Amino acid sequence: MTISAERPTDVVTTPPSINGAVRRGGWFSQHLGTALVAAIVGYLFGHWLGNHVAGNYPVVVNSGVNDVANFFGLLFGVIGWLLGIGALNYPLAKIAGRSGIEKTQDVEGFSKYFRYSTDHKTVGLQYVIGVCLFMFTGGLLAMAIRTELLNPTIHVFSPGTYIEIVSEHGTIMMMMATSIVLGPLGNYLVPLMIGSRRMAFPRIEAFSFWIFTAGYMVIFSALPYGGFPTGWTGYAPLQNQAGPGMISYLFGFAVIGLGMMTAGFNIAVTIVNYRAPGLTWSRVPMFVWSILATAALLTLATPVLFSAGLFGILDRVDQTAFYVAEHGGSSYLWENLFWFFGHPEVYIMALPAFGIVAEILPVFCRKPLFAQKVGAAGMIGVALLSFFVWQHHIFQSGINPDMRPLFMLTTELISIPTGFIFLVGMGTLYKAKIRYELPMLFSLALFFNFLIGGLTGVFLSDVPVNVTVHGGFFVLSHFHYTIMGGLLFAFMAGLYYWLPKMTGLMLNKKIGLWQFWLMFVFFNLTFFPMFIIGLLGQPRRVYTYAKNLQGLNDFSSISAFILGFSFLIFAWNLAYSWFIKPQKAPANPWDSLGLEWQTATPVPEHNFDRIPVIMTDPYHYSEPGAQALADLGGVGSSTGNPA
Amino acid sequence: MTDTYNKPGVMSNTPEEVEFELRAHIGSIWTGGRLFIGMYTFMIAALAFSYFYLRSSNNSMEWRPNHVTAPTAYGWAIYGCTAAMSLLAIFGQSRLRKGQVADWLVAGWTAVGIGLLALFLQLWEFVALPFYPGSSGYASTFIGFGVMNVITLFVTTYWLETSVARAHAMKREFGAGAVLAKTAEARSWRANVASMTYFQGFAVLVATMLLLMFYVL
């Protein structure tokens, strides 16, 4: 029996009424172009205003640097960008009393991707392009770093340029990695997986994407300002000493922070409230669990970064002394605030990866996910514990030594819930029937890489060993293993797995295999030697190193170039599979039971004709005669077993 | 085993589906309001942490030389306005629950006015400070507090104003009883007012804590 028998079948066939105006298309409506123009106008206005206000301050006259103008320029630039794209239309109209629930219909056609769209699927695809832009620019900078490190004495870049490159690379990658899964896949898939026809706050969702792109431009504005020399950690007092590019870093993080908060806020609220009937918490798929944990971390940890950035901007623009010990501030204050955000952020980058892998494994093993509840508990555990470990980043900084055993303990405790994920993965593989499709290969690579990353994390958390490995290439390699080896491989798995759903086109398997093997092999060849380089005494962020380390560094560099090339193959695969030889994707290419595969492709604007009713747990693979996951209401569907 | 659509149909809107989505929407406003308070708590916590951290470190004996204090008259005035705005909003909502829409509107508009006054005072206080921003740890955190208070006052006043304005718009569009009706519009609006009022209560707690930290202690 299906529940639809109990549901009234008098389906209203008239299209849903849309109270708001249908948005106009055309060149003179709001889109990327108007946003750019408004951003430039805003920047110029802000810069003029800053010069007008602070141009004759002694500090400005004496130093020749007007941080007020630089900051106002960026601030008004971002406001202009938001105005130009249309993000502020509704908040402004609201002052006059416009409705909270009326919906504005999006512009149809390809140009919707360049507009302020409130459809979560459009936003998801916008995010795909957005994070890829971040990733490719950050990756190019990584290539530049490895080029410089080819030789300890012959330099390609000046030390100043090198520090700029390193700092930009770190900051861009960290900003990108916070949103790389939650943005594209989270926004696109969460409503489909929980059987919802909409997001809780579509305007906030769209806002999160467009402020994210604003953050991209703000962080890049550091380069014409001469960059910033602090790396992505932005330690004070170097932060106070740095040039005007520092404003771009501080403000950029605050802007991206707004994007992270709003994105997390919207998704968390959606998951809590918009789950379809029958989707109890024990039935929620693992990917949704992971996104919920991530969203919770984003909304709660990022405000601290926002505050820290605000204080940093005040230090520079208003000459306060938050981080200046001589005037009653403290450089430790920044370290604590930054890492209080910074450590949860690390798990913001790990949890969605676990979620993707847990979602993909059962499909390609044809087995139910092993110990699903333990896995979900592990994610919540990681999320909670991640708020209590931040001081392990500053073990040797002169913090109160009594705190070190405590933070060593909490840090090592966090490997218990992380271990749950391995339990889930290994249990699912047991006596399975494994299909080696691309998403599966990338998922398996995550287990390989993350294991190395996780185990080296235990070395780092041990304070005595930390003396040698802190601040060197060892820790650098460790977090590349977790973030790139974990998150980025999972992201690739997710793209190969879900892009056919999102675009309706398959990605080429042969090119994908090339990409996978190059990426996997040369990722390990790039970063594994760095553990040894670090143990042999090379600190991070240096442009010169001991001569006897040249062999290892060169090996790592050349591998890195091939690793970079593998991303070009990915770009080629996108171009090939989308434009050169498009191949239509079947409705359910991987034979998944997930709810997201059961709606039509391309997904209609309202996702599901009727609100589905969830009837059982997910992952009933390899169970002939198992109950269907959901009752979709039978409208326009072919109910039955396609087997 | 799977139940796959072949072609997209038309979105159905049975009464129970409409009701389900409306409830989810109202639930979202409830959850969102609480989550927003959570976010805000962490933001304020960063300020409070900075305050107590710098206070207890007292680096270079420069936490608060000579116990400099921002003008307390401004402090109490701003606090008074904040508290009055929040209490009025809370009072207004309790009247609204009893069906006294007019009371709510009067309380709401008064509160908006007081909120704007508080915002103005907070901005004006910056030019009346007896210390330079970087002269001490206290001075620095005070500036940070001031900026955050501007943000907080802006957010609370904006939220309040949009709720009041919406009530007027609804009356204009749907007639006098619209605010208390059982329509989706009105239910959504009342949920929003409830979340807003809750946030106002939170804001006055935060304001009390910060008043004690920066003007009294």
Place this chain on the structure above:
Amino acid sequence: MKNGEVNHLRRMGNAWIVISVVADLVFWFVVGPHVPPGRLTEAAKNNQMDFNILMMVALPVLLGVWVYMGYSLRVWSAKRGGPEPVGGPAAASNRRVQVLWISITSVTVLAAAVFGTVALIVDHGSGGGEGPNPVWMPAGAAKAETAALAGTASWSPGKDAVLPVQVIGQQWKFTYRYPTFGGFESPDLILPANTTVAFNVTSLDVIHSFWAYQLSIKADANPGVNNVAFTETKNPGQFVVRCSELCGIWHGSMYNYGKVVSQSAFMNWAQQTETANAANTKLLPPFAYTYTPDANGAAGGLYPDGTVTPYNSSLTYGAKQPAS
């Protein structure tokens, strides 16, 4: 388990035990003695031991997962056919396996934390910076540090006293002051063998990190803060000092070399340098644990205020110091 069916777990287990034992033995005897940071000091020796013991645990874990995954991927691949895998509750969870996994990981992790804590305390901070108020000090360290400030500290060969050395980081070099020899400042770091050394690390500008690699010392140099780290040198040898906290453009060039020499050679060098530098030492500020501008605006404070009591960090050693 039916007859004739392969016991997969036992197979994996056997392979895992063999490989792990071999890997552990190879690592312990072949690689272990060469693991950085070597054995130049007590801290280095202990930290090497620590690393190796963690490795003994980590290798079996790593190999366990690899053996399991490798075996599964080979044996249970769809290409090789085989029956349809079991589904349902049996495959979805297994309480025994879950409890076992959680217990094993928890015990391992707690053991690692306890071990790390013991190693940290027994070795007086393991060479890491302990901040201005170190809680784990070698015998005699507090006395020597206090005496250094009063200008009454002395060190001579064979007396087994703690040698306080100050490390001053600035953009972009390290210099060293020896309070037991009149507080002279030198660009060279020379240490006596078989001596307990107390490094007092501070900075004049931004945050640096004093990383004496082979000594296994790492302590951030913070302006206005005295970050103390201890170790006991062993045999004579050479070591490299690098800055391991990003400190600006020339961070990569901030390194120099130091030496551990015999006690008598050190005494000679110190006395000679003290005499040679005497004229310069007079011009230096008196030895103190921090050198940042104080509240009176000396050395660059922006808002001088005559009524403020000057803060003298040199007078407060041992008492709770601000910062950190």
